[in-house]
Amino acid sequence: MSAKNMLFSGFGGQGILFAGKFIAYKGLIEEKQVSWLPSYGPEMRGGTASCSVIVSDTPVGSPIVSNPDILVAMNLPSLDRFESKVVPGGMIFADSTLIERKVERDDVKVFYIPATKMASDEQLGNLANMIIVGKLLKETGDYTEEGIKAALDKVIPAKRANMKDVNFKAIRMGADF
Amino acid sequence: MADKILMKGNEAIAAAAIKAGCMHYFGYPITPQTEIAAYMAKVMPKIGGTFLQAESEIAAINMVYGVASAGKRVMTSSSSPGVSLKGEGLSYLAGSDLPALIVNVQRGGPGLGGIQPSQSDYFQSTRGGGHGDYHMIVLAPASVQEMAELTVKGFELADTYRMTAMILADGTMGQMMEPVSIEDLEVKPAPEKPWATTGTKMAREHNIVNSLSLVPEELEELNFKRYDRYKVIEENETMYEEYMVDDADIVIAAFGIAARVSKNAVDEARKLGIKVGLIRPITLWPFPKAPFKKAAEHAKAFLSVELNMGQMIEDVQLAIESKCPVTLCNRAGGMIPDPAQVLNAIKEINGGIA
Numbered sequence: 442m443s444a445k446n447m448l449f450s451g452f453g454g455q456g457i458l459f460a461g462k463f464i465a466y467k468g469l470i471e472e473k474q475v476s477w478l479p480s481y482g483p484e485m486r487g488g489t490a491s492c493s494v495i496v497s498d499t500p501v502g503s504p505i506v507s508n509p510d511i512l513v514a515m516n517l518p519s520l521d522r523f524e525s526k527v528v529p530g531g532m533i534f535a536d537s538t539l540i541e542r543k544v545e546r547d548d549v550k551v552f553y554i555p556a557t558k559m560a561s562d563e564q565l566g567n568l569a570n571m572i573i574v575g576k577l578l579k580e581t582g583d584y585t586e587e588g589i590k591a592a593l594d595k596v597i598p599a600k601r602a603n604m605k606d607v608n609f610k611a612i613r614m615g616a617d618f
Numbered sequence: 619m620a621d622k623i624l625m626k627g628n629e630a631i632a633a634a635a636i637k638a639g640c641m642h643y644f645g646y647p648i649t650p651q652t653e654i655a656a657y658m659a660k661v662m663p664k665i666g667g668t669f670l671q672a673e674s675e676i677a678a679i680n681m682v683y684g685v686a687s688a689g690k691r692v693m694t695s696s697s698s699p700g701v702s703l704k705g706e707g708l709s710y711l712a713g714s715d716l717p718a719l720i721v722n723v724q725r726g727g728p729g730l731g732g733i734q735p736s737q738s739d740y741f742q743s744t745r746g747g748g749h750g751d752y753h754m755i756v757l758a759p760a761s762v763q764e765m766a767e768l769t770v771k772g773f774e775l776a777d778t779y780r781m782t783a784m785i786l787a788d789g790t791m792g793q794m795m796e797p798v799s800i801e802d803l804e805v806k807p808a809p810e811k812p813w814a815t816t817g818t819k820m821a822r823e824h825n826i827v828n829s830l831s832l833v834p835e836e837l838e839e840l841n842f843k844r845y846d847r848y849k850v851i852e853e854n855e856t857m858y859e860e861y862m863v864d865d866a867d868i869v870i871a872a873f874g875i876a877a878r879v880s881k882n883a884v885d886e887a888r889k890l891g892i893k894v895g896l897i898r899p900i901t902l903w904p905f906p907k908a909p910f911k912k913a914a915e916h917a918k919a920f921l922s923v924e925l926n927m928g929q930m931i932e933d934v935q936l937a938i939e940s941k942c943p944v945t946l947c948n949r950a951g952g953m954i955p956d957p958a959q960v961l962n963a964i965k966e967i968n969g970g971i972a
Contacts, residue, residue, distance in 0.1 A: 462624065462795065465624060465795065469622065469624060469797050474797075475624070475796065475797065476795070476796050477624065477794060477795040477796070478790065478793065478794040478795075479793055479794075481649070481650055481733070481789070481793050482733065482734060501796075501878075502878050502879070502881045502885070502957070503875075503878045503879040503881070503956070503957060504790065504796075504875075504878065505879070505956065507956050595623075
């Protein structure tokens with residue numbers, strides 16, 4: 442695949458934008474072309490947050506992802522809104538702690554990860570986002586420990602360096618799930 | 619080469635402005651450009667510069683007038699409704715022949731409108747924005763790297779021609795992150811400004827910066843001279859990008875985010891064997907008429923893709939001297955056409971000319 446079009450979506454506060462930024466930085470470090478575009482409408486204040494992320498071997502055209510190859514849905518409204526938009530043969534990663542229903546389509550690969558419960562069981566606070574990111578990297582063949590660590594160095598500011606280990610732990614937990 | 623980092627377009631503008639030697643920023647917050655002010659607020663105090671959140675957009679543009687009169691690089695930024703408020707100041711800057719950089723990260727209008735991306739201030743910016751006969755140099759970036767590069771370019775052009783330059787971006791360009799290198803930006807030293815009001819030190823005549831001119835013969839002369847300068851700019855400073863135009867039957871005109879969307883559509887249409895190309899104006903004023911005129915020699919139709927009700931389309935029609943039809947493909951009010959909509963428009967035109 443020369444370009445991966447990804448859509449991350451969930452409640453504000455779930456780290457949706459952060460997860461997208463991490464994936465974009467990992468792509469940048471691995472010398473891909475990348476773009477990251479957040480929703481910035483009034484809906485993000487306490488409502489849904491989403492971001493389009495493109496990681497590509499060729500220059501990125503439109504940064505807007507309307508039909509994702511990969512959808513990360515961290516709450517029910519996100520799945521309801523974007524399930525039908527995923528391209529046939531695409532992937533959906535759903536946080537099954539917060540989404541009780543199953544995906545209705547049968548032409549996409551679906552991964553249910555009880556990420557919110559896993560994060561709370563392992564005292565990983567609000568890192569359900571990174572657990573899903575771990576699973577995503579594993580399933581797309583992009584799980585590279587070096588790239589992950591280098592990207593964490595970029596997205597976590599130096600004064601919060603202690604967060605790097607727990608983020609890495611969450612990513613690994615998702616990959617192993 | 620320095621490592622590229624991910625930055626929002628708004629932050630890239632602010633960082634590039636500082637790199638270009640702009641030490642004075644005046645603004646008032648408005649979505650979707652507030653990150654510019656936030657960046658300036660954080661960085662300017664640390665480097666001995668000025669960040670001032672004015673009481674209004676009108677105050678901010680008049681503070682810009684003050685610093686510009688003193689010959690220093692200065693900028694303000696806003697979004698559509700805020701830029702309307704600056705209109706009077708823009709006209710005064712033009713009337714006083716002052717260089718400054720104005721950033722408009724457009725949102726849907728008219729009125730207070732919405733906060734989603736738009737290109738509906740095309741007329742306002744390319745025709746000056748305020749009252750009177752004048753132009754601004756209008757630069758339309760289509761990537762975060764270009765947000766940075768055109769900011770530097772904007773300061774340089776403004777200084778060279780003693781006029782305002784505007785970055786005309788939109789909410790997408792402001793909010794998106796892409797790899798960008800600020801360190802690698804090349805900045806030419808600012809030219810001497812012997813006209814600046816920096817104090818005579820009892821060694822020279824007073825410099826006067828003023829836009830009031832009550833003798834009509836003199837005011838006419840000033841207008842003529844300004845337009846002589848505009849002619850030089852039109853000849854020397856147009857910028858554009860061409861994509862697959864050489865053999866194109868259909869040529870798309872689009873700038874900024876609309877050009878990014880259109881490029882996807884061009885790629886898809888080419889896969890279907892339709893000969894489509896794209897001309898992306900980077901300067902909206904001066905409008906790059908030459909590549910359009912040249913393309914009209916072989917193209918059978920043009921398609922203007924815009925986030926407004928059809929504004930640039932008029933400049934396209936003028937540039938090709940109405941030699942062939944120009945169709946509009948658009949969304950408005952904060953909506954963005956997707957590549958499929960543009961592809962459909964291409965197919966429709968192709969059906970008509972085949």
